[in-house]
Amino acid sequence: MGSIRTRRGLAATAGIAAIALTLTACGGSGDNAADGGNGSDDQVVIKVSTFNNFGFGAPTAQKPGADLWKKYEALHPNVKIEETVAAKSDDARAAFNTAIATGSGAFDIQAVDVDWMPSIMAQPDKFVDLTDYVKDNDWLDWKTQGATTDDGKLVGAGTDIGPEGICFRSDLLAAAGLPSDRDALKEALGGADATWDKYFELGAQYVQKSGGKAWFDSSAAVFQGMVNQIEESHVSKDGEIIAGTDAKGAQQVKADFDQLTAAALAGQSAGLAQWSDDFNAAFNTDKFATTLCPAWFINNIKGNAGEDFKGWDIADVFPGGGGNWGGSYLVVPEQSKVKEEAAKLAAWLSAPEQQVAVFSAASNYPSSPTAQADPAVAGKVDAFLNDAPVGEIFKNRAAAVTVTPFKGAQYFDIQTKLADALNRVDVTKTQTPAQSWDQWLQDVAGLQ
Amino acid sequence: MTASPVAPDKTTQSPPPPRDEAYERKLLSRGRRGRFDVKVSPYLYISPFFLLFLVTGLFPLIYTAWIATRQWNTSTGDAGWAICGKLCDSTDPSWLGNFQWVLHQPDFWLALRNSFSIFLLSTIPQIICALILAAILDANLKAKTFWRMGVLLPYVIAPSAAGIIFSQVFSDNFGVINTILDGIGLEPVQWHASQLASHVAIATIVNFRWTGYNTLILLAAMQAIPRDVFEAAVVDGAGRVRQFLSVTIPMLRPTLIFVIITSTIGGLQIFDEPQMFGNTGTPGGPDKHYLTVSLYLWDLGFNRTTIGQPNLGRAAAVAWLLFIIVVVIAILNFLITRRIASTSGAPTKKKKSAKKELAR
Numbered sequence: 001m002g003s004i005r006t007r008r009g010l011a012a013t014a015g016i017a018a019i020a021l022t023l024t025a026c027g028g029s030g031d032n033a034a035d036g037g038n039g040s041d042d043q044v045v046i047k048v049s050t051f052n053n054f055g056f057g058a059p060t061a062q063k064p065g066a067d068l069w070k071k072y073e074a075l076h077p078n079v080k081i082e083e084t085v086a087a088k089s090d091d092a093r094a095a096f097n098t099a100i101a102t103g104s105g106a107f108d109i110q111a112v113d114v115d116w117m118p119s120i121m122a123q124p125d126k127f128v129d130l131t132d133y134v135k136d137n138d139w140l141d142w143k144t145q146g147a148t149t150d151d152g153k154l155v156g157a158g159t160d161i162g163p164e165g166i167c168f169r170s171d172l173l174a175a176a177g178l179p180s181d182r183d184a185l186k187e188a189l190g191g192a193d194a195t196w197d198k199y200f201e202l203g204a205q206y207v208q209k210s211g212g213k214a215w216f217d218s219s220a221a222v223f224q225g226m227v228n229q230i231e232e233s234h235v236s237k238d239g240e241i242i243a244g245t246d247a248k249g250a251q252q253v254k255a256d257f258d259q260l261t262a263a264a265l266a267g268q269s270a271g272l273a274q275w276s277d278d279f280n281a282a283f284n285t286d287k288f289a290t291t292l293c294p295a296w297f298i299n300n301i302k303g304n305a306g307e308d309f310k311g312w313d314i315a316d317v318f319p320g321g322g323g324n325w326g327g328s329y330l331v332v333p334e335q336s337k338v339k340e341e342a343a344k345l346a347a348w349l350s351a352p353e354q355q356v357a358v359f360s361a362a363s364n365y366p367s368s369p370t371a372q373a374d375p376a377v378a379g380k381v382d383a384f385l386n387d388a389p390v391g392e393i394f395k396n397r398a399a400a401v402t403v404t405p406f407k408g409a410q411y412f413d414i415q416t417k418l419a420d421a422l423n424r425v426d427v428t429k430t431q432t433p434a435q436s437w438d439q440w441l442q443d444v445a446g447l448q
Numbered sequence: 449m450t451a452s453p454v455a456p457d458k459t460t461q462s463p464p465p466p467r468d469e470a471y472e473r474k475l476l477s478r479g480r481r482g483r484f485d486v487k488v489s490p491y492l493y494i495s496p497f498f499l500l501f502l503v504t505g506l507f508p509l510i511y512t513a514w515i516a517t518r519q520w521n522t523s524t525g526d527a528g529w530a531i532c533g534k535l536c537d538s539t540d541p542s543w544l545g546n547f548q549w550v551l552h553q554p555d556f557w558l559a560l561r562n563s564f565s566i567f568l569l570s571t572i573p574q575i576i577c578a579l580i581l582a583a584i585l586d587a588n589l590k591a592k593t594f595w596r597m598g599v600l601l602p603y604v605i606a607p608s609a610a611g612i613i614f615s616q617v618f619s620d621n622f623g624v625i626n627t628i629l630d631g632i633g634l635e636p637v638q639w640h641a642s643q644l645a646s647h648v649a650i651a652t653i654v655n656f657r658w659t660g661y662n663t664l665i666l667l668a669a670m671q672a673i674p675r676d677v678f679e680a681a682v683v684d685g686a687g688r689v690r691q692f693l694s695v696t697i698p699m700l701r702p703t704l705i706f707v708i709i710t711s712t713i714g715g716l717q718i719f720d721e722p723q724m725f726g727n728t729g730t731p732g733g734p735d736k737h738y739l740t741v742s743l744y745l746w747d748l749g750f751n752r753t754t755i756g757q758p759n760l761g762r763a764a765a766v767a768w769l770l771f772i773i774v775v776v777i778a779i780l781n782f783l784i785t786r787r788i789a790s791t792s793g794a795p796t797k798k799k800k801s802a803k804k805e806l807a808r
Contacts, residue, residue: 094750094751097522097750098522098750100523101522101753119755220729273734277727281619412754416729416730421734422734428735428737446554446555447752447754447757448533
């Protein structure tokens with residue numbers, strides 16, 4: 001009898017424990033408020049989400065950084081910063097969208113790629129107005145415009161920009177008997193008047209003289225450089241999808257697509273899908289000789305090739321006029337429990353001094369004119385790139401940018417599908433350019 | 449409530465002499481409490497599961513059905529009843545709109561075909577391998593536990609970790625497999641460019657993880673088979689293979705059904721492996737060679753968040769279609785498996801009924 005009773009007692013305890021467990025598990029999400037805290041004396045935890053390499057964290061072998069978290073925590077002893085780094089901006093984007101949509105789980109500061117800014121600018125109410133916090137910061141006009149709503153609210157603090165040069169393997173070019181010194185290559189591509197025609201002409205020569213080696217890494221990567229020079233590429237400024245029509249920008253997209261796929265099929269492309277394992281692994285092989293080089297991409301080349309790898313260099317030239325690829329903003333979602341502290345941190349991170357520190361340690365080029373003029377930036381020489389004066393080169397490259405492409409809400413989806421179209425021709429080699437173009441038009445129709 | 453009409457019966461049964469009313473009431477209430485305890489507490493004990501299921505299973509299921517009928521954008525939320533739009537030339541709001549839109553998408557059908565192909569390529573060899581492995585592990589081996597643990601080891605690896613490792617193994621240019629193929633003078637396989645090759649590669653990742661798990665389940669079932677059945681088979685002159693086919697497999701029927709149905713559910717929902725396999729660009733690759741239904745759902749709902757598009761509503765419609773397909777396939781599977789196992793398992797059935805008769 002007694003034993004039965006104890007057993008029953010045990011069972012009841014187990015049941016209660018199970019219920020209690022479920023209850024606490026459900027209540028767990030409410031904890032944020034408690035450890036966030038609003039009082040200035042409390043310990044404040046600021047959660048930051050970035051991707052790729054923003055250069056904010058402590059430096060490692062793969063990822064150079066300016067160790068800014070430590071610095072800020074020293075300045076503000078009550079603040080603790082936790083950074084979550086996604087490998088690619090797409091990974092961060094999916095999580096971010098969910099958090100904003102559901103109204104919970106967003107980071108206190110979210111780094112945002114320019115390509116997904118349109119979806120943020122469409123719902124500015126969900127983000128903190130940073131105007132009052134960034135009084136000490138300055139940015140290039142177009143950088144500020146990209147994060148300012150029509151009624152003057154600033155939702156994003158600019159971090160870096162992505163002015164593009166041409167990175168090249170001087171050893172491979174020398175072996176093929178082509179100009180291998182950065183000034184000679186600049187001249188060969190046409191200097192200030194460099195065109196895509198000349199770029200692909202030189203590519204054809206390289207393929208021939210090197211015995212069939214590829215000239216560039218990936219069609220989709222090169223197309224990023226081309227499309228960022230078109231003012232209205234896939235979407236017109238009044239919000240119409242113009243892909244495949246005779247609008248000026250759409251015709252330019254088609255012309256670029258034809259030129260690029262023709263070059264790829266002639267053996268100029270290494271046929272690597274951008275950001276794939278093969279792509280990453282190819283930077284310390286002799287698979288290809290050149291790649292388009294926005295400032296932040298040098299971090300990737302270094303990380304993939306290895307700091308000790310010799311051969312990579314950068315030329316102060318870009319076909320078809322200047323180009324800006326990427327560059328980011330920091331936004332603070334309204335749902336953040338510590339939005340005031342987060343806004344202060346975002347303002348500090350994007351201030352000129354910190355932009356200088358990031359460019360000195362990593363390669364993300366400042367969006368602030370003050371930072372660009374700083375001797376530490378203007379005079380920076382990169383040992384990995386054969387002592388190239390990167391500070392001066394990117395200053396010239398940024399000055400050469402004349403077009404600010406308009407990216408409407410659908411731009412991201414359409415551009416992704418176009419990268420697929422290029423990859424079908426260049427990477428999987430399953431379709432001809434004409435077939436792939438037609439399928440792209442169908443894909444675009446399916447998006448509507 | 450049901451206890452009260454029964455209670456008077458019981459009091460009439462108890463001996464009347466001591467007319468202590470307080471004592472009677474005490475007895476009565478104790479009886480009531482006892483009966484309440486017996487009737488209700490078992491349900492309380494199992495309630496955590498059902499409460500949890502209600503919160504994490506049933507509610508999302510119903511809420512998803514609701515979203516599937518609406519024009520729902522990830523960022524901006526609900527915007528009324530669904531509209532199929534350009535594809536079916538209709539702008540009338542209707543609760544079927546998202547389902548129509550999905551069924552008009554060639555991508556959905558491609559994804560469905562890929563899911564089935566990968567599911568078949570993984571489940572069939574996997575269950576056959578698991579059966580054979582289990583039979584081997586069931587035999588008299590030295591260091592049994594070591595081998596049994598070894599079989600389960602791949603299962604311990606997180607699916608995304610296995611995906612990352614295998615995606616490197618299967619890289620087209622610098623992957624281990626292609627390097628070896630190249631080394632022995634064979635043509636490297638274009639794992640990402642060929643449809644069949646990509647399905648085989650993804651099925652390999654699935655098989656790597658799940659074969660051991662299924663092996664252990666089947667092994668447990670095999671060990672529950674009474675040894676005297678085998679002895680009888682041996683007396684009848686059955687060899688090892690014959691014993692396996694005529695005794696082991698029929699006796700495993702319920703477990704086999706379980707394994708096949710769980711594999712079906714897992715197989716049709718496959719997500720991590722193709723996601724990690726094509727670790728770049730659009731999910732499923734530029735040709736959608738390895739786009740599965742779950743990947744399509746995820747891409748639709750969480751990557752294509754263009755303002756103004758009812759992406760979450762459409763993703764929810766895909767989710768419900770997938771749910772229905774899984775249920776239908778699971779039922780079909782159950783019927784077929786029962787059929788197959790029961791035709792070859794006729795003698796066991798007889799044996800069972802004989803046992804029952806004996807028991808009577």
